[in-house]
Amino acid sequence: MTRTQKRIAIAGTAATAAAAVLLVGLFRDGGGEAQAVSVQPAVAINRSGLAAGDTAGLVKTVVANVREHPGEARTYTLLGLAYQQRARETGNPIYYTKSGGVLARATKLAPGDPTTVSALGSLALARHRFGEALRLGRQAVRTAPYTARNYGVLGDSLVELGRYDEAFRAFDRMASLHPDLSSYSRIAYARELLGHTEAASRAMELALDASGSQPEPTAWVHTQLGKLAWSHGRLDEAERHYRAALAAFPGYVYALEPLALVEETNGHHKRALRIANRAARALPVPQSVATLGDLYARAGRKRAASEQYALVGVIERLLVANGVRTDLETALFDVDHGVHLGRALALARQAQRARPSIDGDDVLGWALARNGRCAEDLPYSRRALRLGTLDALKFFHRGMIERCLGHDSDARGWFGRALRLNPQFSLLWSPVARRYAS
Numbered sequence: 001m002t003r004t005q006k007r008i009a010i011a012g013t014a015a016t017a018a019a020a021v022l023l024v025g026l027f028r029d030g031g032g033e034a035q036a037v038s039v040q041p042a043v044a045i046n047r048s049g050l051a052a053g054d055t056a057g058l059v060k061t062v063v064a065n066v067r068e069h070p071g072e073a074r075t076y077t078l079l080g081l082a083y084q085q086r087a088r089e090t091g092n093p094i095y096y097t098k099s100g101g102v103l104a105r106a107t108k109l110a111p112g113d114p115t116t117v118s119a120l121g122s123l124a125l126a127r128h129r130f131g132e133a134l135r136l137g138r139q140a141v142r143t144a145p146y147t148a149r150n151y152g153v154l155g156d157s158l159v160e161l162g163r164y165d166e167a168f169r170a171f172d173r174m175a176s177l178h179p180d181l182s183s184y185s186r187i188a189y190a191r192e193l194l195g196h197t198e199a200a201s202r203a204m205e206l207a208l209d210a211s212g213s214q215p216e217p218t219a220w221v222h223t224q225l226g227k228l229a230w231s232h233g234r235l236d237e238a239e240r241h242y243r244a245a246l247a248a249f250p251g252y253v254y255a256l257e258p259l260a261l262v263e264e265t266n267g268h269h270k271r272a273l274r275i276a277n278r279a280a281r282a283l284p285v286p287q288s289v290a291t292l293g294d295l296y297a298r299a300g301r302k303r304a305a306s307e308q309y310a311l312v313g314v315i316e317r318l319l320v321a322n323g324v325r326t327d328l329e330t331a332l333f334d335v336d337h338g339v340h341l342g343r344a345l346a347l348a349r350q351a352q353r354a355r356p357s358i359d360g361d362d363v364l365g366w367a368l369a370r371n372g373r374c375a376e377d378l379p380y381s382r383r384a385l386r387l388g389t390l391d392a393l394k395f396f397h398r399g400m401i402e403r404c405l406g407h408d409s410d411a412r413g414w415f416g417r418a419l420r421l422n423p424q425f426s427l428l429w430s431p432v433a434r435r436y437a438s
Contacts (some may be wrong), residue, residue: 027219040177041096047380055085066102076102080119084126085195093322100121100323119154128325133157135379148178155186164193164387171341181210181217185224192228193358196387201228219249226258226325231392233422235262253283257291268423269299286312286319286329291339294427309337327351328363335367336428339398346372358394366397374404392418392425403436413427 062079069075074136080103088094100123106116121136137154144150145333149430155170160190168190204225211217226241245255256279264272273427293308312333316326328351334344346366352360365380383397401415417438 034233055082055089058082059086063425071109071240073106073116074112076106076109077113077116077119080106080116080123084123087126091285091288093319093324094326096123096127097322104254112139112143114140114147114150117143118147118150118153121150121157125153125156128160128328128355129323130157130160134161140362146177148174148180148183151177152182152186157173157192159189160355160357162358162360167192178208181207181221184210188224188228193372193387193389194366195390197228197232197390201225206226211220215249216252218247219252219255222248223252223255223258226255230258231390231422231425233420235265235424238262245267253279253288256282258290259286260295261424261427263425264295269295274300280308284311284315286315286326287334289315290333291427297426309339324353326353328360331367335363335370338370341367341371345373352380358387358389362394362397365401369401369404372404374401377401378405390421392422393429395421396399396425396429399433399436 009271031096037069049406058083059079062075062082065072066076066079067317080099083095083099083102084196087093087099097333099119102125103120107111107120110116113366114288117140121140123132124136125128126134131341133153134157137150137157139148140147141154151170155167155174158164158167158170171186171190175187177183184203184207188207190201191197191203203239204221208221208225210220212222222241222245226238226245228233229237229241239259242255242259242262245252246259255363258276260272263269263275273292276288276295280288280292289311289360291310296302296305296308316330319326327347331344331347331351334340335348345367348364352364354360359378362384365377365384368374368377368380378401381401384394386399395414395418399418402408403411415433418425418433419430419437425433
């Protein structure tokens with residue numbers, strides 16, 4: 001472990017005391033301007049002080065303000081951030097295109113404004129354009145080195161580019177400048193990447209304290225705590241957190257899809273399908289729709305599953321049309337479901353070049369294995385596990401790679417490791433791991 005990794009593994013010590021002095025301005029930085037930044041890959045917390053669901057009203061208000069004061073750059077920036085939040089709330093990527101348009105206008109009115117640059121970085125992250133996000137994050141940090149949110153954009157992009165030491169330094173700096181929900185959650189994510197799950201949970205508990213009992217932030221943190229528990233097979237704990245999220249924010253869609261997995265694991269198949277249907281309708285993104293399809297497949301409803309899988313493709317094309325790069329996600333879905341394996345491998349190679357993270361390495365290794373390219377896949381699996389991340393799906397992929405190479409004993413060891421960590425790590429692949437582990 002490098003010095004940076006050691007530092008971030010213990011970074012919550014000083015933050016424990018800082019949590020006691022957080023005030024009601026949690027979602028505003030020192031200048032008081034409303035902001036939103038990406039908290040983890042593909043997940044963002046609204047820092048405007050508005051709960052999810054209020055953003056539609058905010059958009060109307062800010063649009064009216066823009067019409068009244070068309071020369072105010074900050075108003076365009078706020079509208080751009082509100083559009084990003086609408087994209088997260090609705091799953092409709094057209095809001096990313098809208099955000100890009102108004103942020104371009106803000107840039108023309110106030111070139112180099114760090115708030116707008118940070119907002120553009122957040123948009124680049126949402127679109128999985130991590131090289132662009134890195135450039136914007138660095139620009140924002142240079143311009144406003146004491147603004148914590150800029151280090152969030154910087155660190156998030158570095159994580160996705162596989163530059164973990166630099167990312168963790170950025171997160172440490174962010175937490176030292178402004179210990180709040182956004183910085184605590186990033187510290188938690190860094191600890192999770194390093195395999196320090198209990199320490200990650202402690203950091204997320206600090207984030208929960210920092211939520212100020214505001215409904216949507218509280219629900220988001222409970223959902224992340226639930227996913228941490230689920231990843232280690234603690235189903236009861238995971239369910240408690242998902243239900244706490246729904247109690248804090250009724251109908252909170254990000255808690256519904258993982259709750260459906262808990263219900264399926266507990267044998268409540270009809271209830272799981274009902275919840276998954278609700279999640280996919282409320283937030284039609286590839287993950288929620290694919291989960292619904294996998295549940296239909298497990299129930300033997302092949303036609304219904306095929307319809308959902310086809311919908312995943314439609315959604316991915318809509319994302320691409322609005323500037324979102326989906327190479328990695330599309331490759332993983334296709335490899336998992338045995339669809340166009342040759343094309344999936346090409347996509348995985350392309351994604352790994354643009355996104356050389358442990359996830360990029362893992363998906364490429366898995367794609368190679370599924371294509372029978374057994375001599376090429378092992379180095380990528382080793383890189384995918386280089387941080388010590390405790391991820392049952394990555395362990396399973398390693399087992400399949402060892403099996404592809406004819407290393408049956410090693411393969412059984414990896415399958416057993418995946419199942420010990422989380423016996424229900426995948427709707428598709430947990431049964432396969434159990435079959436091959438024996």
